[in-house]
Amino acid sequence: xxxxxxPKGWEIPENQVTPESAYINRRKFIRDLGIVGAGTLSLFGxxxxxQNRGVAKQLEEYKKHTLDAENNEKYxxxxxxxxxxxxxxxxxxxxxxxxKTTVWKRVEGFETRPWEIEISGMVENPMKLDVDELIKQxxxxxxxxxxxxVETWAMVVPxxxxxxxxxxxxxxxxxxxxxxxxxxxxxxDIAPQQRDARMPWPYLEGLTIEEAMNELTLLVVGVxxxxxxxxxxxxxxxxxxxxxxxxxxxxxxxxxxxxxKPRNFWNRLLPREYxxxxxxxxxxxxxxxxxxxxxxIGSRDRYPxxxxxxYGDSVAHLY
Ligand SMILES: Nc1nc2c(c(=O)[nH]1)N[C@H]1C(S)=C(S)[C@@H](COP(=O)(O)O)O[C@H]1N2
Ligand SMILES: [Mo]
Numbered sequence: 001x002x003x004x005x006x007p008k009g010w011e012i013p014e015n016q017v018t019p020e021s022a023y024i025n026r027r028k029f030i031r032d033l034g035i036v037g038a039g040t041l042s043l044f045g046x047x048x049x050x051q052n053r054g055v056a057k058q059l060e061e062y063k064k065h066t067l068d069a070e071n072n073e074k075y076x077x078x079x080x081x082x083x084x085x086x087x088x089x090x091x092x093x094x095x096x097x098x099x100k101t102t103v104w105k106r107v108e109g110f111e112t113r114p115w116e117i118e119i120s121g122m123v124e125n126p127m128k129l130d131v132d133e134l135i136k137q138x139x140x141x142x143x144x145x146x147x148x149x150v151e152t153w154a155m156v157v158p159x160x161x162x163x164x165x166x167x168x169x170x171x172x173x174x175x176x177x178x179x180x181x182x183x184x185x186x187x188x189d190i191a192p193q194q195r196d197a198r199m200p201w202p203y204l205e206g207l208t209i210e211e212a213m214n215e216l217t218l219l220v221v222g223v224x225x226x227x228x229x230x231x232x233x234x235x236x237x238x239x240x241x242x243x244x245x246x247x248x249x250x251x252x253x254x255x256x257x258x259x260x261k262p263r264n265f266w267n268r269l270l271p272r273e274y275x276x277x278x279x280x281x282x283x284x285x286x287x288x289x290x291x292x293x294x295x296x297i298g299s300r301d302r303y304p305x306x307x308x309x310x311y312g313d314s315v316a317h318l319y
Contacts, residue, residue: 055089055104062229067222069140069160077146077310079296079303082155084224086298091231092149093250095184095191095203107230110190112251115235121257122177125170131235135221137170138162142225143218148280148309150244154294159239160222165213167255173209177257180212181205182238185253200269205238205249206262206276208318216241216314219252242311244278279319280309 089104096106115131139162148154164180184203188194194201211217218239221228228234233250240247246266266274273287282292282305295302308315 051089051101052085055085058104058108059084059088059229063224063226065227066225067135067140067160067227069142069222069225071142071144071158075143075145077144077156079146079156079301080299081144082157082296083298087155087157087223088229088231090153090297092245093231093233094199095194095201097193104229104231110230110234112228112230112234115253117236117253117255119167119171119255121181122174122259123257124172124174127171131221134167134236135162138166138219140221142222145216145218145239145241146309146311147239147241147245147248148294148305150246150274150278150286150291152289152291152294152305153297154303155297158224159218159220160225161218161220161239163215164217164219164238165215167219168209168213171257173257176259178209178259179257179261180207180209181254181256181258181262182249182252183254183256184249184251200263200265203249203265204262205247205264207240207247209257210318211240211315214315214318216311242279242308242315244280246274247278277319279315280305281307283307 090100091103092100093103093107096103096110113131116128117131117134118126118128120126140160141162142158142160144156144158146154146156182205185191186194186202193199207217219236220233220239221236223229223232228237230251233248233252236252237250238248238252247264261276264274264276267276280291285291291305293302294305306312
């Protein structure tokens with residue numbers, strides 16, 4: 001029998017590892033938001049095994065919708081892959097809650113199909129189409145990437161998606177376009193923390209055109225061989241594995257080509273702590289903690305952080 005690992009991610013006290021929500025705690029956001037506090041209480045202390053059973057049951061529905069995508073062997077890692085349930089139980093999705101281990105529960109009423117995406121701005125061929133229409137037109141593949149949150153947790157996940165470059169080739173940016181700006185949906189009836197006007201909703205992220213065209217930049221529509229469950233940012237999200245996780249925006253509704261540098265969500269909220277570039281770098285500490293080490297969710301494994309999260313061969317020339 002294989003080694004059975006007991007996921008340990010959620011056993012680490014949040015105040016040791018959660019920069020983004022540490023800020024929110026400090027400002028008493030959580031206490032102010034009755035909803036979040038109650039949610040945290042009701043699931044706090046739920047044994048990990050019961051939680052795992054809940055997530056496993058939730059994932060059954062998504063596993064029915066497999067994606068036909070071959071693994072691209074060019075993108076492999078030497079670390080063990082993160083267990084699927086662990087990855088689906090420890091999430092950041094601030095629209096729903098600041099409490100990572102309850103995101104999966106909070107997103108249960110979030111319908112992610114049908115889903116329209118608009119591609120606009122400085123392009124020759126703007127378009128507005130359904131996500132499944134887009135998926136049909138794009139070359140899907142599976143890639144196993146390392147993923148590193150700015151809060152020092154990390155994972156290894158098999159994403160299914162297509163290079164953003166394939167979409168860019170289709171819409172043909174004008175030469176005046178310098179940046180790509182992406183937006184998450186806005187619907188406070190579904191995502192309660194969007195009622196908190198102190199946060200600059202909707203969630204926004206951006207890349208330079210060169211970053212967006214890089215071979216590593218993926219628009220992701222699946223994980224572990226099937227469509228994304230909502231906690232991972234269904235139905236389509238960005239993955240830029242050499243940058244801190246907050247760059248990898250979830251549940252995208254708009255992709256706009258522009259000549260203005262976008263002000264991303266976390267940079268607007270805390271400009272001294274979160275930059276636009278946000279490349280993984282062990283030598284640049286966060287103002288409130290070191291970035292020298294990272295820990296793999298669902299395990300006790302710790303590793304030294306790699307510059308560009310280990311993807312320097314593909315991206316170092318950009319900087
Ligand atoms: N719209 C949106 N996208 C988001 C976030 C978020 O709160 N809202 N959190 C970011 C952060 S901080 C991380 S670490 C990753 C987490 O992705 P995962 O939950 O699939 O592991 O999503 C990123 N994308
Ligand atoms: Mo993150």
